[in-house]
Amino acid sequence: MDDFNAYAPTWCPGCGDWAIGVALKQALTGLGYSPSSVNMVFDIGCSGNMNDFINAYAVHGLHGRSIPVAIGMKLANHKMPVLVVGGDGGIYGEGGNHFIHACRGNHDITVIVHDNEVYGLTTGQAAPTSSKGMKTKSTPTGLIESSLNPLAIAITQGATYVANTFTGDIKGVVEIIKQGISHKGFSLINILQPCISFNKFNTYQYFNEHSYKLDEKHNKADFNSALIKAMEMSTEKYPLGVLYQVEKPAYHEQLTQLVAGALIENKRYENFGGLIKEFF
Numbered sequence: 001m002d003d004f005n006a007y008a009p010t011w012c013p014g015c016g017d018w019a020i021g022v023a024l025k026q027a028l029t030g031l032g033y034s035p036s037s038v039n040m041v042f043d044i045g046c047s048g049n050m051n052d053f054i055n056a057y058a059v060h061g062l063h064g065r066s067i068p069v070a071i072g073m074k075l076a077n078h079k080m081p082v083l084v085v086g087g088d089g090g091i092y093g094e095g096g097n098h099f100i101h102a103c104r105g106n107h108d109i110t111v112i113v114h115d116n117e118v119y120g121l122t123t124g125q126a127a128p129t130s131s132k133g134m135k136t137k138s139t140p141t142g143l144i145e146s147s148l149n150p151l152a153i154a155i156t157q158g159a160t161y162v163a164n165t166f167t168g169d170i171k172g173v174v175e176i177i178k179q180g181i182s183h184k185g186f187s188l189i190n191i192l193q194p195c196i197s198f199n200k201f202n203t204y205q206y207f208n209e210h211s212y213k214l215d216e217k218h219n220k221a222d223f224n225s226a227l228i229k230a231m232e233m234s235t236e237k238y239p240l241g242v243l244y245q246v247e248k249p250a251y252h253e254q255l256t257q258l259v260a261g262a263l264i265e266n267k268r269y270e271n272f273g274g275l276i277k278e279f280f
């Protein structure tokens with residue numbers, strides 16, 4: 001198999017995951033990548049189940065732990081692009097700490113988040129991006145906490161590419177993913193994605209009515225302008241497009257150990273299999 005197609009997805013008909021799966025394959029193909037020229041780490045959830053639906057060098061992380069696995073992959077072979085695919089629960093909840101610290105390091109990975117505003121696979125509990133007051137299985141009288149703003153966190157903590165997009169616009173998602181992969185440094189791509197089975201609040205209609213596209217007047221290189229746009233997400237007005245993009249050295253570029261080449265090319269690690277055997 002030399003294309004990205006693998007097993008047929010088992011997602012619910014109408015789920016936004018389908019659009020993200022198609023868009024990701026189109027973006028990778030459009031950039032000229034093959035399944036053996038890109039590394040991916042999938043989180044746990046309906047989003048993470050994409051692991052089985054895409055043919056690529058891919059592994060499942062534990063729930064919330066896909067970002068540190070991806071950082072390790074990048075440091076082992078910084079010559080290959082590394083992508084993370086996960087849900088709002090895994091990336092912003094269980095993995096929230098990893099998310100923040102990956103931004104700080106400007107690690108050169110692309111994090112694609114299916115933001116359906118619930119824990120989808122476990123049938124609809126409240127997630128970090130769920131709206132305050134939302135009634136779910138885990139919050140029957142309404143969510144007490146206010147929703148987390150991943151765009152503002154990423155911008156303020158050091159991410160250098162921060163975009164928000166929506167599965168109602170597949171072409172837009174393809175373009176944003178292509179740009180995110182091509183960007184050097186930490187890229188967050190938050191994708192608004194209806195969960196038609198377990199989130200009856202954030203529907204296609206809801207996202208259409210509450211989102212708008214950033215126009216060319218938006219200066220994505222300006223930190224303050226980007227942050228003002230990002231904060232709109234906390235008022236349930238979703239700007240779509242690239243909010244922030246700046247060029248800064250990525251983490252791996254500042255490691256003197258990697259100047260001579262990728263770690264996997266280092267002769268010292270040729271007998272890595274033997275080393276592993278010593279410990280097992």
Ligand SMILES: Cc1ncc(C[n+]2csc(CCOP(=O)(O)OP(=O)(O)O)c2C)c(N)n1
Nearest residue numbers: 045046047063087088089090118119120121
């Ligand atoms: C540490 C940990 N906590 C909880 C779970 C149970 N669990 C598996 S999938 C899931 C929900 C995933 O939600 P999200 O990350 O938003 O992905 P989605 O299914 O919505 O795409 C949960 C809570 C787990 N596997 N591991």
Ligand SMILES: [Mg+2]
Nearest residue numbers: 087088118120
């Ligand atoms: Mg989710």
